[in-house]
Amino acid sequence: MNLGETFFKDTRPGEHxxxxxxxxxxxxxKDIFGLAVIFLxxxxxxxxxxxxxTQGGAINASGGFVLFFASLWSxxxxxxxxxxxxxxxxxxxxxxxxxxxxxxxxxxFHRDVATLFDLNHIExxxxxxxxxxxxxxxxxxxxxxxxATRDEFVIDGIANPVHFERLIRDTQQKHMAEMFxxxxxxxxxxxxx
Amino acid sequence: MDPTIPPIPSPLPPIVxxxxxxxxxxxxxxxxxxxxxxxxxxxxxxxxxxxxxxxLVAMPVYGVGVLVLIGAMLTGIGLx
Numbered sequence: 696m697n698l699g700e701t702f703f704k705d706t707r708p709g710e711h712x713x714x715x716x717x718x719x720x721x722x723x724x725k726d727i728f729g730l731a732v733i734f735l736x737x738x739x740x741x742x743x744x745x746x747x748x749t750q751g752g753a754i755n756a757s758g759g760f761v762l763f764f765a766s767l768w769s770x771x772x773x774x775x776x777x778x779x780x781x782x783x784x785x786x787x788x789x790x791x792x793x794x795x796x797x798x799x800x801x802x803x804f805h806r807d808v809a810t811l812f813d814l815n816h817i818e819x820x821x822x823x824x825x826x827x828x829x830x831x832x833x834x835x836x837x838x839x840x841x842x843a844t845r846d847e848f849v850i851d852g853i854a855n856p857v858h859f860e861r862l863i864r865d866t867q868q869k870h871m872a873e874m875f876x877x878x879x880x881x882x883x884x885x886x887x888x
Numbered sequence: 889m890d891p892t893i894p895p896i897p898s899p900l901p902p903i904v905x906x907x908x909x910x911x912x913x914x915x916x917x918x919x920x921x922x923x924x925x926x927x928x929x930x931x932x933x934x935x936x937x938x939x940x941x942x943x944l945v946a947m948p949v950y951g952v953g954v955l956v957l958i959g960a961m962l963t964g965i966g967l968x
Contacts, residue, residue, distance in 0.1 A: 757967065757968055758967055759963075759964045759965065759966065759967030759968030760911070760964065760968050761964075762960060762961075762963060762964035762967060763911050763914070763915075763960075763961050763964025763965055763968060764914075764964070765960075765964075766957050766958075766960035766961040766964055767914060767915070767918045767957075767961055769957050769960075770918055770922060770954065770957040770958070770961070771918070771921065773950075773953050773954065773957060774921070774922055774925035774926075774929075774954075777925070777929055777946065777950050778925060778928075778929065780946065781929055781932060781933070781943070781946075784940055784942060784943065785932070785936065785940060803928035803929070803931075803932060804928065
């Protein structure tokens with residue numbers, strides 16, 4: 696049993712996991728960086744405000760108070776960091792030999808697991824790398840045109856989208872060839888492809 | 889002194905709020921918030937741990953951080 700099968704057990708007969716794709720690490724970094732900025736704000740603001748007030752003798756803050764509130768603030772940010780990381784880490788797309796599955800973790804206690812589409816429904820795959828950071832770090836989005844009811848799917852923020860596009864095309868070709876071999880040519884809108 | 893005139897009551901003693909009691913209030917708020925997060929996170933990490941092995945690495949790191957920060961809060965209350 697390979698890692699993919701350990702990861703995703705609800706496979707169809709004969710189906711195997713080809714790749715597990717996550718968002719690029721920069722997406723997580725952006726979230727964590729935002730939290731780091733929020734974390735640091737009071738360490739600049741509080742001495743400034745307290746310095747002004749204590750000059751007039753209004754507040755006498757001891758070291759214990761400062762330690763307490765710094766720790767409380769750090770604890771809240773610590774929780775949020777792990778919350779964001781879990782949200783990032785649990786969000787995956789699984790490319791199998793038959794289909795693409797989307798596992799969407801939205802916060803805690805909300806998890807969607809859905810088959811986005813079968814590979815034989817794909818009509819076109821488009822890769823978009825946009826922005827300076829996206830180009831430097833090689834992440835972007837993939838637009839997949841399908842013959843399904845919802846005709847376009849966008850997978851956003853993934854690392855190395857060009858490689859993923861190639862992987863989807865190769866897997867799709869293999870899947871179609873297998874269907875022909877089994878005597879079930881893939882049908883699209885009622886006609887053989 | 890006229891006995892029909894009631895005595896003037898002495899002013900009430902001022903209400904003194906101990907600073908440390910305020911800190912305890914914030915402490916328990918912090919603990920309740922952390923308990924909520926910890927339950928949600930650990931539940932997910934244990935439930936899907938086989939699918940996401942890094943979650944099992946994150947769990948002790950998170951736990952140690954929470955304990956250290958709670959300890960620091962208690963030390964702060966002790967020093968205040």
